[in-house]
Amino acid sequence: MLTLPLAVGGTRAGRWFASDSTLSCATTAIVFVCIASHFLLRHVWNPQGG
Numbered sequence: 001m002l003t004l005p006l007a008v009g010g011t012r013a014g015r016w017f018a019s020d021s022t023l024s025c026a027t028t029a030i031v032f033v034c035i036a037s038h039f040l041l042r043h044v045w046n047p048q049g050g
Contacts, residue, residue, distance in 0.1 A: 001017065001023075001026045002023075002026075004017045005017045005018035
């Protein structure tokens with residue numbers, strides 16, 4: 001997502017992926033997934049000493 005504008009920056013797709021709204025939507029999605037996985041999986045971690 002973040003490297004595509006560097007690879008194909010002059011094309012229409014490269015300009016779309018480099019737009020502020022597209023980068024903001026991708027960042028928001030990543031943050032929501034991190035928060036959801038934290039709250040859904042926090043009780044699963046159960047290390048055992050050995």
